[in-house]
Amino acid sequence: MTNLGRRDFLVRTGLALGAALLADARPCALANPSSPQGKLESWESIRAQFPLSPQLIHLAAFFLASHPTPVRDAIERHRAGLDADPIGYWVDQEEKQEARVLQAAADYLGGNPTDIALTDSTTMGLGLLYGGLQLRAGQEILTTTHDHYSTETALRLRAERTGAIVRQIPLYRSLKTVSRDEIVGSLVKGISPTTRVAAVTWVHSSTGLKLPIHDMARAIQSINRSRDERDQIIFCVDGVHALGVEDFNIRELGCDFLVAGTHKWMFGPRGTGLVWGHPKAWPITRATIPTFSSQAYDLWMENKSSKDLPQSVHMTPGGFHSFEHRWALDEAFLFHQAIGKAKVTQRIYELNQQLKQGLAAMPHVTLHTPMSQDLSAGIVCFEVAGLPPRQVVEKLRDRGIVGSVTPYATKYVRLAPSLINSTDEIEKTLEEVRKLRAS
Ligand SMILES: Cc1ncc(COP(=O)(O)O)c(C=O)c1O
Structure with a gap:
């Protein structure tokens, strides 16, 4: 097998049969007006791309992603291909999909x-x-x-x-x-x-x-x-x-x-x-x-x-x-x-500023994250007087607000407004924190 590549070998032994039937028919999402990425004109429509429970205000979405529609659809497409013919789909797709992912990452980052x-x-x-x-x-x-x-x-x-x-x-x-x-x-x-x-x-x-x-x-x-x-x-x-x-x-x-x-x-x-x-x-x-x-x-x-x-x-x-x-x-x-990288940043900053300014004005709250956007991004850490962070997170969860406790030796309450949140949700969160008191 010396002069035969791995892919050639698999193809010539017939194991890739059927791969052609599964050839990549995926259109370029951005060029496709019916793709979900054509529907990102408002923050509501962006939120609608996520199957996140509408009963909850998700302020820990950064912890582990919920997949938006185009990501979910792509996963399903590849899963179906792999389930139908694991080796055939892999042989046909591996090189081009990996190249596609690397190119998309490089384009986003500005590298090669x-x-x-x-x-x-x-x-x-x-x-x-x-x-x-x-x-x-x-x-x-x-x-x-x-x-x-x-x-x-x-x-x-x-x-x-x-x-x-x-x-x-x-x-x-x-x-x-x-x-x-x-x-x-x-x-x-x-x-x-x-x-x-x-x-x-x-x-x-x-x-x-x-x-x-x-x-x-x-x-x-x-x-x-x-x-x-x-x-x-x-x-x-x-x-x-x-x-x-x-x-x-x-x-x-x-x-x-x-x-x-x-x-x-x-x-x-x-x-x-x-x-x-x-x-x-x-x-x-x-x-x-x-x-x-x-x-x-x-x-x-x-x-x-x-x-x-x-x-x-x-x-x-x-x-x-x-x-x-x-x-x-x-x-x-x-x-x-x-959506646009600049718009993403601006939105996350705005929601985080709204949250930090609201928290900083509460006498029973100590905000630890710097107010300056120069020294902060999308994560807000704070404490509520008399309440351990775990209890604050639990109380907020009981009110439908999902946060987390910082997983470090020093523990704070951590809320992270992101693209899937609205200014109303931040206002509601502030109202609930305002009501929190040690019992
Ligand atoms: C700063 C930082 N680095 C690394 C990790 C680990 O990330 P991953 O789950 O992608 O390994 C986390 C959180 O999980 C984190 O907060």
Whole structure:
């Protein structure tokens, strides 16, 4: 089988028979006036794309996406194809669907498809990236005391396995006084001559604080200018609560790696995510899980090296996936782009400002998330005097309002207004919080 690709082999042995019958008849959603994406002219019509219970005010929608109509339809289409003829559909679709997803992600981010590795979650991306960064003896990973379990644990596991040095620093003293300058200054002060990697989280799910990633990247670039290439700091960002919220172009942002699940704010299929890497930064990574890219696999069957393939290909873990979900991810990027990235950001900001201003005016509420939109995105954290956060969330749930408690050592009530909410819902939520009292 040496000169025969995996796909050729499957096709010639007849296993792909029937695939032609299932050839992709899917129209381009944006070009199709009858597609759901043609019906995004109002916030009500956007909300109508989600099968979310209408009895509830969903202020934890970022936690795990509900699939909007185009994503749901695509999942169903791929599921039907796979159920009818698993190998035939896979042989026919795998390469083109993966290319379609990568192109949609690249178009949305403003990068290239070869900059992107596909994963199943933020956590998978962080684990693969932090586990696989090549460091020389004595080089350290600098991280912060504000990161999520997944960053912290991925780095701890890396340190335990390889002896890598991981150092944590705080980026600010108090949320009441935090500023861009303080955050950038703390980062710069924390960087040592041996710092090779800086690992941060763009929007903290513990407090709602948004880091000034662009400014931090610029500060790192300025330090890097006087460093040998082998010692330059690689800036890695968990961007899961910014992707689908912030309006940014990845090439202009300035980080080296952005890791995110696409099943939160992006409303992509559950079990999807990505790692974007700058072409200059990818070579520092080493893959952990064998990729199932057809190019890599074909080369393997020909006893040839695949080392010249883009590193993002090697960093896309293989094994079979829930392909009906992975292949429907392009629809989530198209959905956001059909609404417009700037409009998405503006809407989320408006609803969050409405919520924060209402909460800040309540004497029995302590708002922890900064009011400034410069330092916050779509997550609002607060406390109610005399009531543990868990109780507040339960009481709100009894009144049909869905929030969550921050899953950190310090716990706050967390509400996250998003595209599926209305200003009336935020007003109703404020009314209910106003009525909350310790019993
Ligand atoms: C900041 C942050 N990073 C990572 C994760 C994990 O995301 P995923 O479920 O996509 O692995 C979460 C929340 O679940 C989070 O809040």
